[in-house]
Amino acid sequence: MAPTLPIYMDYHATTPLDRRVLDAMLPYFCETFGNAASRSHVFGWRAEEAVEVARERVARLIGADSSKEIAFTSGATESDNLAIKGVAEFYKDKGDHIITSAIEHKAVLDSCKRLEKQGFKVTYLGVDKQGMVSPDDVARAITDKTILVSIMLANNEVGTVQPIAEIGAVTRKRGVLLHCDAVQGVGKVPFDVAKMHVDLASISAHKMYGPKGVGALYVRRSKPRVRLVAQMDGGGHERGMRSGTLNVPGIVGFGRAAELATSEGEAEAMRLTTLRERLAKKLFQIEAVTLNGHPTARLPGNLNVAFSYVEGEAMMMAIRDVAVSSGSACTSASLEPSYVLRAMGVDEEFAHSSIRFGLGRFTTEEEVDYVGQLVTDKVHALREMSPLWEMAQAGIDLKSIEWAAH
Amino acid sequence: MAYSEKVIEHYENPKNVGTLDKDADDVGTGLVGAPACGDVMRLQIKVSDEGVIEDAKFKTFGCGSAIASSSLATEWLKGKRVDEAETIKNSMIAEELNLPPVKIHCSVLAEDAIKSAIADFKQKQAAKRALQGG
Numbered sequence: 374m375a376p377t378l379p380i381y382m383d384y385h386a387t388t389p390l391d392r393r394v395l396d397a398m399l400p401y402f403c404e405t406f407g408n409a410a411s412r413s414h415v416f417g418w419r420a421e422e423a424v425e426v427a428r429e430r431v432a433r434l435i436g437a438d439s440s441k442e443i444a445f446t447s448g449a450t451e452s453d454n455l456a457i458k459g460v461a462e463f464y465k466d467k468g469d470h471i472i473t474s475a476i477e478h479k480a481v482l483d484s485c486k487r488l489e490k491q492g493f494k495v496t497y498l499g500v501d502k503q504g505m506v507s508p509d510d511v512a513r514a515i516t517d518k519t520i521l522v523s524i525m526l527a528n529n530e531v532g533t534v535q536p537i538a539e540i541g542a543v544t545r546k547r548g549v550l551l552h553c554d555a556v557q558g559v560g561k562v563p564f565d566v567a568k569m570h571v572d573l574a575s576i577s578a579h580k581m582y583g584p585k586g587v588g589a590l591y592v593r594r595s596k597p598r599v600r601l602v603a604q605m606d607g608g609g610h611e612r613g614m615r616s617g618t619l620n621v622p623g624i625v626g627f628g629r630a631a632e633l634a635t636s637e638g639e640a641e642a643m644r645l646t647t648l649r650e651r652l653a654k655k656l657f658q659i660e661a662v663t664l665n666g667h668p669t670a671r672l673p674g675n676l677n678v679a680f681s682y683v684e685g686e687a688m689m690m691a692i693r694d695v696a697v698s699s700g701s702a703c704t705s706a707s708l709e710p711s712y713v714l715r716a717m718g719v720d721e722e723f724a725h726s727s728i729r730f731g732l733g734r735f736t737t738e739e740e741v742d743y744v745g746q747l748v749t750d751k752v753h754a755l756r757e758m759s760p761l762w763e764m765a766q767a768g769i770d771l772k773s774i775e776w777a778a779h
Numbered sequence: 780m781a782y783s784e785k786v787i788e789h790y791e792n793p794k795n796v797g798t799l800d801k802d803a804d805d806v807g808t809g810l811v812g813a814p815a816c817g818d819v820m821r822l823q824i825k826v827s828d829e830g831v832i833e834d835a836k837f838k839t840f841g842c843g844s845a846i847a848s849s850s851l852a853t854e855w856l857k858g859k860r861v862d863e864a865e866t867i868k869n870s871m872i873a874e875e876l877n878l879p880p881v882k883i884h885c886s887v888l889a890e891d892a893i894k895s896a897i898a899d900f901k902q903k904q905a906a907k908r909a910l911q912g913g
């Protein structure tokens with residue numbers, strides 16, 4: 374049976390709201406609309422109660438000891454900024470060195486860049502061909518000036534899952550704080566701030582079937598107690614870490630989404646891995662297709678592949694009824710191919726030919742089969758139009774040609 | 780990014796995809812761009828004894844706008860005299876296809892491909908004359 378078009382396969386960018394999440398949120402718009410900070414009446418108490426239930430659920434999802442360790446934010450961009458800048462500002466007398474990786478999200482990288490302008494020193498660790506950060510590299514980069522290490526749980530482009538537990542063992546032993554941008558991995562791959570010795574963690578509701586514009590920062594309260602300087606001044610909400618009236622319906626939705634991820638995440642991950650492998654099996658029947666990222670340590674719903682001799686944006690245009698994303702230059706205003714693929718040492722021509730398929734909760738087998746066949750047909754059609762494919766078929770080594778870079 | 784209707788039309792029904800014999804005297808071939816930059820165009824023209832472009836073919840590795848630019852270029856080339864063809868400018872292609880600023884480089888590449896194909900053809904003709912003359 375043909376699936377309904379268009380098909381959404383871009384679950385790393387955002388996810389649809391789960392109906393159950395919407396149902397949980399609805400009463401908090403018109404009926405229970407109070408300000409959670411209103412301490413003097415029942416409207417405020419009810420809102421606060423609902424927020425605290427959500428806080429518990431988010432804490433449970435990531436293995437936090439106490440819900441007091443969760444501060445709600447406007448999303449993971451804010452969480453990343455708050456974690457990195459807030460820690461840097463608080464501990465600046467202790468040290469001025471931060472370690473991160475070259476494949477972090479821009480919210481982390483650009484926060485670090487800003488700190489560099491303020492005089493901090495930042496080490497951007499490289500990754501291996503499969504996008505993996507080495508815990509040994511982390512250990513080697515730590516100096517007596519290092520205050521923070523920030524490494525993501527799973528990469529948003531290539532899906533590689535980082536060895537956070539091993540990195541946590543290193544940072545704990547050396548007395549350095551560990552921040553983890555867990556946005557893409559939480560609820561999909563194992564993540565436990567206690568077991569992995571994570572001191573700060575960023576998460577975002579809209580990547581886990583919750584609403585957009587809501588996130589959280591986990592801030593450890595004991596062993597060690599993490600301190601940070603708030604980056605926004607105001608009423609001192611969220612234990613002084615993040616001022617601003619709480620987005621109660623959003624937070625309630627986030628809590629429900631976290632609860633669903635806790636109870637259903639593991640089964641969903643298995644289902645998605647099966648679907649992902651089904652798509653991979655079909656696509657790898659095509660000649661000259663390579664996998665970007667790690668073959669096993671990867672997000673269940675992530676498949677990132679390079680279709681050699683076919684440009685990524687042309688591919689996306691050919692499958693316009695399927696929403697995917699590309700590592701090609703053309704999709705960004707900067708015309709630079711993906712910095713993640715580049716950091717992994719992927720040849721630029723492969724980067725231009727890379728497509729990211731993101732599968733999620735509502736992806737069906739019919740959709741996977743439809744996309745697998747459609748992409749196969751289009752790769753063949755675009756190769757018929759590709760001078761590079763013709764040259765490769767004629768046995769010409771494309772690397773032997775002196776291309777004029779423009 | 781949203782595409783203009785004209786880009787989509789050329790992309791869905793590209794005109795003149797194919798290959799001419801690059802070793803033939805009356806064929807000029809231009810190969811421009813680089814795989815690492817995400818676009819490579821090969822444009823070929825076949826020129827009659829009267830100096831008229833009888834046929835034009837292209838193959839392009841690149842985004843939809845690059846494919847549309849090359850398709851349009853081949854359409855415009857056919858039936859033109861070589862000296863007329865030399866007057867095709869990237870701005871004309873960009874305007875016809877409604878290319879947004881980030882895609883202007885696709886039309887630049889198409890102009891380069893036209894120039895390069897004509898240069899190749901002229902070089903072959905000069906070599907032929909030299910051979911006949913000598």
Ligand SMILES: Cc1ncc(COP(=O)(O)O)c(C=O)c1O
Nearest residue numbers: 448449450478529554556557577
């Ligand atoms: C790894 C990672 N970190 C941070 C973010 C930013 O999250 P948000 O959209 O909640 O600001 C994203 C989403 O784009 C992401 O994928």
